[in-house]
Every structure is written in structure tokens, then in C-alpha cells.
Amino acid sequence: MTEFIKYVIEGIPLGCVFALVAIGLVLTYKTSGVFNLAFGAQAYVAAVLFYELRVRNGWTVLPAFVVVVLLASPLFGLLLEVLIFRHLRTASPLAKLVSSLGLLVAVPQFVQILLGTDPTFGVVGIWWNDDALYHFGDFVLDGKEVAVIASTVAAVLLLGVLFRFLPIGLRMRAVVESPRMTELAGVNADRVSAFSWMLSSLFAGLAGVLLAPLYASLAPQNFTTLLVAAIAAAAFARLTSIPLALLGGILLGVAQALLAGYLPPASLLAQNLRPSLPFAALFLLLLFWPGLRTATASRDPLSGVDPPPMESAVATRSPALTMAPRVFGVFAGGVVLLLVMTTFNEKWVTIFTTAVIYSVIFLSITVITGMAGEISLAQATFAGIGAFATAQFVSVFGLAVLPTLFIGALVAAAVGALIAIPLLRLGGIFLSLGTLAVALVFETVIVPRGWVSGGARPVQIPRPVGFADDRTFFLLCVAVLIVASVFVIFIRRGTTGQFLAALRGSETAAQSIGVNPTRIRILAFAVSAGIAGLGGGLLATQKHIATAADFSYFYGLFFVVLVVTLSTRTVEGAINAALGFALIPPLILEPLGLNPAWQFVLFGLGAITYARHPEGVLEFQKRKSLAAIERRLPQRFRSPPITDDASPLPAGGAD
Amino acid sequence: MPLLDAHGISKRFSGITALDAVTLDVEENEAVGLIGPNGAGKTTFFNCLLGLLRADLGRVTFAGNDITRAPVYRRARAGIGRTFQRMELFTDMTVRDHLLVAERSRLGTGRFWKDVLNLSAPTGDEQARAAATLELLRLTDVADAPIEALSLGRGRLVEVGRALMTDPKLLLLDEPSSGLDAGETAALADTLRLVPAERGTAILLVEHDVEFVRTFVSRVFVLDFGTLIATGPTADVLASDEVRRAYLGETV
Numbered sequence: 001m002t003e004f005i006k007y008v009i010e011g012i013p014l015g016c017v018f019a020l021v022a023i024g025l026v027l028t029y030k031t032s033g034v035f036n037l038a039f040g041a042q043a044y045v046a047a048v049l050f051y052e053l054r055v056r057n058g059w060t061v062l063p064a065f066v067v068v069v070l071l072a073s074p075l076f077g078l079l080l081e082v083l084i085f086r087h088l089r090t091a092s093p094l095a096k097l098v099s100s101l102g103l104l105v106a107v108p109q110f111v112q113i114l115l116g117t118d119p120t121f122g123v124v125g126i127w128w129n130d131d132a133l134y135h136f137g138d139f140v141l142d143g144k145e146v147a148v149i150a151s152t153v154a155a156v157l158l159l160g161v162l163f164r165f166l167p168i169g170l171r172m173r174a175v176v177e178s179p180r181m182t183e184l185a186g187v188n189a190d191r192v193s194a195f196s197w198m199l200s201s202l203f204a205g206l207a208g209v210l211l212a213p214l215y216a217s218l219a220p221q222n223f224t225t226l227l228v229a230a231i232a233a234a235a236f237a238r239l240t241s242i243p244l245a246l247l248g249g250i251l252l253g254v255a256q257a258l259l260a261g262y263l264p265p266a267s268l269l270a271q272n273l274r275p276s277l278p279f280a281a282l283f284l285l286l287l288f289w290p291g292l293r294t295a296t297a298s299r300d301p302l303s304g305v306d307p308p309p310m311e312s313a314v315a316t317r318s319p320a321l322t323m324a325p326r327v328f329g330v331f332a333g334g335v336v337l338l339l340v341m342t343t344f345n346e347k348w349v350t351i352f353t354t355a356v357i358y359s360v361i362f363l364s365i366t367v368i369t370g371m372a373g374e375i376s377l378a379q380a381t382f383a384g385i386g387a388f389a390t391a392q393f394v395s396v397f398g399l400a401v402l403p404t405l406f407i408g409a410l411v412a413a414a415v416g417a418l419i420a421i422p423l424l425r426l427g428g429i430f431l432s433l434g435t436l437a438v439a440l441v442f443e444t445v446i447v448p449r450g451w452v453s454g455g456a457r458p459v460q461i462p463r464p465v466g467f468a469d470d471r472t473f474f475l476l477c478v479a480v481l482i483v484a485s486v487f488v489i490f491i492r493r494g495t496t497g498q499f500l501a502a503l504r505g506s507e508t509a510a511q512s513i514g515v516n517p518t519r520i521r522i523l524a525f526a527v528s529a530g531i532a533g534l535g536g537g538l539l540a541t542q543k544h545i546a547t548a549a550d551f552s553y554f555y556g557l558f559f560v561v562l563v564v565t566l567s568t569r570t571v572e573g574a575i576n577a578a579l580g581f582a583l584i585p586p587l588i589l590e591p592l593g594l595n596p597a598w599q600f601v602l603f604g605l606g607a608i609t610y611a612r613h614p615e616g617v618l619e620f621q622k623r624k625s626l627a628a629i630e631r632r633l634p635q636r637f638r639s640p641p642i643t644d645d646a647s648p649l650p651a652g653g654a655d
Numbered sequence: 656m657p658l659l660d661a662h663g664i665s666k667r668f669s670g671i672t673a674l675d676a677v678t679l680d681v682e683e684n685e686a687v688g689l690i691g692p693n694g695a696g697k698t699t700f701f702n703c704l705l706g707l708l709r710a711d712l713g714r715v716t717f718a719g720n721d722i723t724r725a726p727v728y729r730r731a732r733a734g735i736g737r738t739f740q741r742m743e744l745f746t747d748m749t750v751r752d753h754l755l756v757a758e759r760s761r762l763g764t765g766r767f768w769k770d771v772l773n774l775s776a777p778t779g780d781e782q783a784r785a786a787a788t789l790e791l792l793r794l795t796d797v798a799d800a801p802i803e804a805l806s807l808g809r810g811r812l813v814e815v816g817r818a819l820m821t822d823p824k825l826l827l828l829d830e831p832s833s834g835l836d837a838g839e840t841a842a843l844a845d846t847l848r849l850v851p852a853e854r855g856t857a858i859l860l861v862e863h864d865v866e867f868v869r870t871f872v873s874r875v876f877v878l879d880f881g882t883l884i885a886t887g888p889t890a891d892v893l894a895s896d897e898v899r900r901a902y903l904g905e906t907v
Binding site: 487490491493494495496497498499501502504505506508509510511512513514515516517523 | 729
């Protein structure tokens with residue numbers, strides 16, 4: 001019994017850190033509709049900054065704490081609210097999630113570019129003496145742990161006082177109920193939301209500073225765990241209740257400590273389950289926690305008065321202008337093909353092959369995001385499933401590589417469909433969070449298994465017979481890309497694509513004509529996962545080896561921000577994204593002597609625009625410039641004008 | 656036996672009774688109205704019929720089948736079409752595409768392998784049916800316009816057309832006049848009047864505009880505070896004192 005209590009107490013400090021971020025998530029989600037994944041990044045920034053000041057610049061605890069937690073963190077939150085999220089108020093929660101995803105990708109990379117990636121050992125906490133031992137009866141806590149518990153209690157008390165006794169707390173509660181109603185009552189909802197952003201960012205910063213000393217060094221992956229654990233705790237609170245978020249975080253921390261205490265340390269379960277517990281917890285909560293689904297429905301009595309969605313550039317134009325960019329694209333593609341086959345050296349052949357392979361992977365995002373309107377953060381995982389399946393089938397059963405690539409794609413498609421079936425009940429941001437949990441569980445639990453990745457010795461995979469040479473392999477990849485592109489275009493044009501477009505436009509209206517949304521979305525998920533799996537198989541074949549690092553969850557996040565920045569709606573969008581991914585480092589960053597991580601920053605920041613231009617910023621600019629060209633064209637080349645009697649209507653449901 | 660029979664529908668929202676044992680029926684080929692002041696429970700009732708909300712008590716039968724627990728899309732396939740009070744159109748689609756996608760859904764001939772082989776283009780029959788519906792609703796001139804370019808009134812007609820393409824036995828019109836001025840409402844009513852005659856579709860109209868109701872439906876149900884306070888032939892019900900008090904206010 002004392003052992004049990006000992007483990008419970010050991011788990012509480014970590015649980016408190018989870019809870020702080022979870023409370024921040026609930027607070028911002030409720031007051032501004034943003035499920036802010038960037039809190040993971042904000043916690044990391046605070047921890048790094050604190051480390052810089054304390055360890056590298058020798059500041060004392062108090063000024064460092066004041067500057068980092070009380071000043072810099074809230075200021076950062078305020079900046080995010082004022083510069084980004086305030087302008088996205090009418091966007092859907094999913095679009096806002098993508099914007100925060102962009103920050104989650106960009107911000108830690110930016111910090112690492114600025115401060116270097118030197119190992120950061122000797123992390124210190126905020127307590128006077130981190131290693132002092134405090135005895136509570138039979139139980140012992142050290143200074144770091146006491147600091148966590150004390151700060152959490154202080155933060156929660158502060159929040160309680162704020163909500164109960166101060167006018168701003170009352171206004172926040174009103175904004176939570178209905179921002180529009182609150183505005184009608186004369187309260188500036190912007191100011192309230194800015195305040196709650198500052199408050200929750202302070203919590204995230206505090207969590208970062210508290211979390212860092214619990215580990216040996218400042219590793220970004222600990223902050224991913226923190227973020228996911230906080231999301232799980234927020235899901236436990238159904239994204240509404242702050243006390244439940246607190247409880248959820250603590251329970252998760254305690255569960256982790258109990259697992260660590262009771263499982264034999266060398267056992268398989270202990271090695272995999274303990275670090276992945278928050279991921280598994282998130283997945284299970286999303287699937288089985290009652291009430292999450294209803295929490296997503298808006299209960300705002302004025303939710304029907306949203307302004308129309310942001311204007312998107314017109315997609316209809318004259319056939320000549322539709323053809324011109326395509327002809328140019330095919331021509332440029334032909335030139336590149338010729339150069340790769342004749343003049344380019346090995347390095348550039350590899351780079352272009354990589355671009356072609358990633359184009360295939362990114363086409364999967366064209367399907368799931370561009371066509372189905374869902375954000376899946378597990379596309380790199382599906383690519384990995386395809387790669388590992390292909391490699392294992394080839395090495396275990398000695399199958400021919402080329403047909404096995406398609407078997408790998410089918411395996412990925414099957415897994416995609418299986419995952420989609422439970423997750424699709426949720427939809428929206430919960431679906432995205434679920435795919436994140438899937439990606440992380442897969443990476444920590446399944447990939448390390450020998451029968452998946454080969455464990456310590458990654459599985460080898462030969463090039464297909466006849467395509468061993470780099471140039472002929474390039475041709476093979478181009479052929480696969482063409483087949484995959486035509487596949488996607490035909491599906492988009494066909495019944496499946498039309499039904500998906502209808503669902504994207506208005507789910508209730510699509511159902512009202514008899515479209516079964518679940519069935520069609522499972523199909524989209526399977527197709528998308530299959531395409532990703534095909535690309536993953538090709539990637540492993542190119543490299544002769546299937547390595548887990550190529551398919552880490554981080555790439556799953558990065559692929560999404562990359563493709564949504566360019567365009568999710570078109571096949572060219574996927575190809576452009578892949579070209580950017582493969583060419584920006586060698587063409588722009590290397591010659592300028594810049595850190596390759598700049599591309600993560602660049603596209604991460606680009607994804608922030610998703611909420612404004614869901615068709616992709618590049619696609620938006622293209623449509624705008626083509627429209628401008630069209631206006632200058634002589635009459636006979638223009639598309640027929642559309643006339644109607646009255647003012648245009650805002651199309652599309654906001655459901 | 657009536658086409659639609661909603662029997663004893665009750666719905667409570669955390670203690671507030673939104674609907675109290677409301678019973679309503681629609682015969683085949685009949686236009687029926689459902690009216691009531693704001694907050695009477697019209698929309699809640701509508702949503703219970705459509706499966707967007709689940710009634711706490713009561714039973715909905717349609718064409719002899721119990722559909723009380725059927726999901727929305729199954730009710731649509733059973734033959735209930737609808738329009739929306741707040742426009743629900745498909746972004747980035749032309750008017751014709753709206754009808755074609757509904758037609759394909761009705762036929763249920765979409766197959767994934769056909770998509771992959773590029774065999775899913777609209778057939779001649781599908782095109783002809785879409786053209787006929789466009790003609791009926793006088794939308795032919797904007798058939799290939801993007802939906803964003805249409806006026807509110809014609810957007811409503813696109814919703815009607817989209818619903819008609821599924822060959823509904825019953826068409827539910829949710830406040831079709833909302834957001835339209837008197838002239839537009841009259842034009843919409845004129846066009847809508849053609850529908851039952853041409854297609855033999857029964858209609859359940861939820862509407863505020865008393866003139867619209869008076870000229871459009873033969874029988875009317877009146878809801879107030881979640882209960883049915885009157886039902887019968889339109890003219891009689893609208894003239895009754897009780898309805899005038901509840902619906903039009905004491906002083907009228």
C-alpha cells in the first residue's frame with residue numbers, strides 16, 4: 001500500500017505539468033475556438049529561454065522566472081492572438097488547428113536555428129535548491145517536484161479567484177458561452193480573448209519551465225509528450241471543464257508513475273507502454289470518452305449569424321487560361337525529365353527522384369484534405385506502413401519488388417480504413433488529434449518491433465529488376481507518379497469526388513440527398529493511406545532501406561503544413577510541395593549557407609494562412625493573377641459572364 | 656394510411672419541453688403547413704422528422720416504414736427531401752452539378768472502380784433529368800454558373816431542385832421565404848406551386864409568412880410552446896381566435 005501511495009505521489013508533479021498545459025488548451029479553445037497545438041512549442045520556448053538565462057548567462061532564479069514566465073510567455077501569447085488568431089475568428093476550428101500546427105512545426109525549429117542544437121545538460125528548475133529533499137511522513141519529494149506542485153496550486157488558485165471574483169473572469173465566462181452575445185452586451189470580446197491567450201500562454205510557459213528539470217536535458221520530444229498528454233487531459237475534460245482538465249492531467253501523470261513502478265523495467269510493455277501512455281490515452285479517450293462528440297456541437301445561440309466565409313478567388317475561368325499553366329507545367333516537366341536522364345549528376349538525379357516520390361506521398365494529402373476536407377496528421381505513418389510492408393514482404397517471402405509496392409499500398413489502405421472507422425465518428429479537430437495519437441503510438445509501440453522495422457537492423461529492400469540504375473529508377477518513379485495522379489484526378493471527377501465535394505460544402509445537405517458520409521469518408525481515408533503507402537514503399541526502395549526516421553510523426557505534421565501552404569486542391573499543388581521540399585534545401589538554403597531547418601520554419605509559417613486561404617496560398621495567388629490576366633484579355637477569350645438578378649449569396653454551410 | 660405519420664413526438668432540452676406529444680400527418684400529394692410563432696418548436700420538430708435530433712418519445716413512420724431511429728441519409732433515401740432555412744449549398748459547384756450529384760445519389764450507381772476507370776461521367780439520362788428540373792424551376796439560364804453567383808431566391812430554388820432530383824415522396828420546405836422580400840417570395844411561391852402538380856410530391860411547409868401559407872397549403876398545423884394548438888383546413892385555422900391570439904398577437 002505504501003508502495004502504491006509512493007508511486008501516486010511520484011506521478012503528481014508530472015501530472016501537474018500536464019494539467020497546466022491542459023488548462024491552457026481548454027481556456028483558449030473555449031474563448032477563441034482555437035485548439036492551440038502551439039502550446040507545446042510555447043512550453044519549449046519558455047524552457048529554452050529559461051535555460052539560456054539561468055545557465056548560459058548566469059541569471060538568478062527570480063529575474064529569470066519573471067522575465068520568462070511572467071513577461072515573455074504571456075507576451076508571446078498576446079502576439080499570436082493579435083497577429084494571427086484574431087483574424088481567423090470566422091474560420092472553422094479545423095482551419096484554426098492547422099494554423100496552430102504551423103506554429104508547432106515552425107517555432108521550435110526557429111529556436112533551434114537561433115540558439116543552436118548543442119546539448120543542453122544541467123537543466124535547472126525554479127526552486128531555490130532543486131535537489132533539496134523534503135520529507136512528508138514516509139514520502140520524499142525533491143525541490144523540483146515541490147516547485148511543480150506549489151506552482152500548480154498557486155496557478156489554479158489564481159484562476160479560481162479570477163473566475164469567481166474579478167470582472168474579467170465573469171466576462172471570460174460570458175465569452176465562453178457565446179462571444180457574439182457578449183459583444184452585443186457591450187463587452188469587447190477581442191480583449192477578453194487576448195487576455196485568455198496571455199493567461200494560457202503563461203500556463204504553457206510555466207509548464208515548460210517546470211517540465212525541463214524533470215528530465216536530464218532539454219529535448220523537444222519531451223515537449224511533444226507534454227503536448228499530447230495535455231491534449232488527452234483536455235479531451236478528458238471534454239474541452240470544457242477546467243477542473244476536469246486539472247484532474248485529467250494529474251491522473252495521467254499518476255498512471256505513468258504507476259506503470260513505471262509496477263511493470264518490470266526490462267519488460268516489453270514497460271519499455272514501450274510507459275513513454276507512449278499519453279498517446280494511447282489520447283487515442284482511447286477520443287474513441288470511448290462519452291460526451292466528446294456532443295461537446296463539438298456549438299451551443300451558441302447566435303452561431304447562425306456568422307459572417308460569410310472568407311472570399312476565395314474564383315475557380316472558373318476561360319479554357320485558354322486553364323490550359324496555359326498546364327501546358328507550361330507539362331513542358332517544364334518534360335525539360336526536367338530530359339535533363340535528369342541526360343545531363344544531371346548523381347546528386348541531382350537523387351534530388352529529383354526524391355521530389356517525384358514525395359509528390360506521390362503528398363497526393364495522399366490532396367485526397368484527404370483537398371477532397372475530403374479532413375486534416376490527417378498520420379500521412380507519414382501510412383507512408384511508413386507501406387514502406388515496412390513492402391520491405392518485409394520482399395525480404396521474408398522473396399516477392400518481386402514492383403508488385404510488392406502495390407501490396408504495401410494495399411496494407412496501408414487497409415490500416416487507414418481500420419483507423420478511420422472509429423475516428424470518423426468524431427470528425428473535425430478530434431479526427432486530426434486522433435491521427436496524431438495514431439502516428440505517435442505507431443512510432444513508439446509498433447515500429448520498434450522486429451517484424452515491422454527489423455528493430456536494430458533496418459530491413460533492406462533492393463531496387464526492382466531492371467530499375468537498379470538511378471536514372472531508370474527515376475523513370476519508374478515518374479511513371480508511378482503519373483499513374484497516381486491520373487488515379488486521383490479520376491476519383492475527384494467521379495462519383496466519389498463529387499460526393500466528397502458535396503460533404504465538404506455542406507454535410508447536412510449532402511446527407512439530405514442520401515449521401516452516407518461515413519462510408520464515403522472511410523473510402524477517402526483508405527485511398528489516401530494507400531497512396532501514401534505506395535509513396536513510402538518507393539522511398540524505401542530508392543534508399544535501399546526502410547528506416548523509421550523517414551516516417552516519424554514530425555514528418556506527418558510537416559507534410560500537412562507543407563501541402564496546405566501550397567495547395568491541397570490540385571495535383572500540381574502536391575507536386576509543387578514536393579519540389580519545394582526536395583529543392584529548397586540544395587537550391588536556396590545550401591548556397592546561402594542557411595540551416596536546412598529554415599524550410600520547416602518557412603512552411604510552418606506558411607500554413608498559418610490556411611485558415612484564410614483553404615485552397616492554398618499559392619493556388620489563391622495563381623487564381624488571382626489568372627483572373628487579372630483574364631480581365632485584360634480581349635472579349636472572345638473570356639469565360640462567359642454570369643448574370644443573375646440580385647446580389648450574390650454566400651454559398652456553403654458553416655456546419 | 657398517411658405518407659408521413661409523426662406520432663406523439665416529445666423532446667426536452669435540459670428541463671425545457673420543446674415539443675410535447677406533437678402529432679402530425681401528411682397524405683400523399685398533399686401540401687401541408689406547419690406554423691407557429693418564434694420559439695414554438697417548429698425547427699425542433701423538423702429536426703426530429705429529419706433525424707438531426709432524436710426525439711425522446713414518439714414514432715415517425717414514412718410510407719409504412721418506421722424511421723424513428725434511421726440516420727439522416729437513410730431518411731433521404733426513403734424519400735424525404737428538404738430545403739434549408741439557412742442556405743446549405745455546395746461550394747465550388749455549378750447549379751447543374753448540384754442536381755447531378757443528387758441524381759447520382761438517388762440512382763446509387765456510383766462505384767469506386769468506375770471512378771478509377773473514368774466511367775463516372777453523367778449519363779445522357781442523368782443530364783436530361785437535370786435539364787428537366789432546371790426547366791421546371793426556371794434555372795436554365797444559370798445552369799452552369801458557380802453557385803456563389805446566385806441570388807438568395809434562386810439559391811433556394813437550387814435547393815428545391817437538388818431535393819427534387821432524389822425523387823422525394825415528401826418535400827420539407829424550411830422557411831423558404833426567410834431572407835426574401837415580398838416580390839421574391841411571391842416569385843418563389845409561383846415557382847414552387849408548379850412542383851406538386853408536375854412531380855406529384857407531397858409538401859410540408861414550415862413558414863412564417865402567413866400569405867405564403869394561405870395560398871400554398873390546404874391543411875395547416877399550428878404549434879405554440881411545443882404543443883399543437885390547432886389543426887385543420889388552412890382558412891378555418893387561420894381565422895380561429897385561438898390561433899390569431901397565439902400566432903398574430905392579442906390585438907389583431
